[in-house]
Amino acid sequence: MSQNFDELVRHSIAVTLENMAFMEVLPQSEETETDAEDNMSARLLILDPLQAEMVLTLPVRLLTNIIDVVHAFPEDDVVEQIRSDMLGELLNTVAGRLLNDFLPGNQAYRLGLPEVTLEQPTVCEGPSRTWEYDVEGEPLALTIVGTGFFPEDGEPA
């Protein structure tokens, strides 16, 4: 696996969380394990110029912390309303950042709309990889699926 692509993925997540929520993204440690039932996920199709799907998964607790920072501690009912919006915007921003860094300079791209779920979403079939990080003691995972990024041998294009 290309270390450069690993770094692009890490950088896209780090820049997004640092700029939006002033949170540091660290390598995952054993202490950051959590129950899958506490998680929320968002998935996003990359439509052009390559075809792939990205899934961002994180605990509701971490999502709530991010919302508290961005929206300055809103009321609990507001937090529930904006969880999906926040998670979708996070994934949308990570995807844009990654594609900006991954694609040649002038290449345009097109993204689908993020879909948010409380369960682990069903994603497209194909080669995939998952990157896991620690954000404020909570786990955050990004999975990329599809031959657009991993054409034949599982290595990034």
Added chain:
Amino acid sequence: MKRIVIADDSATARMVIRRCLEIIGLGDAGMVEVPNGREALARLKEAPTDLLVTDLNMPIMDGETLLKWVKGSPKLTDVPVVVITSAGNPAKEALLSDLGAFAVLDKPISPATLLKKLEPLMQ
């Protein structure tokens, strides 16, 4: 600046933009938030506006169409338009600049990048 219109279909993105504007010293401006380009146009026509900050990908009317409407309107053409997008690239940025965008910024924005672009307008 007295009035700023922020157009983005994501409430989170609008809040991030608002907070960045506040951090760079524009917190006293009246900020109007709308979820699409069509509502942005309506609010721009209501009162003189000093700045329009818009996302590119929005339902109903996207940011590029909004930019064309603003720059094509004699009453609105002088409003500086900052486009903030997660789907930007140099070719798109050049196109938006040709259409009259004052600046194009990639998401995620930061107060520093926003300040750098808006400084000429704030003097």
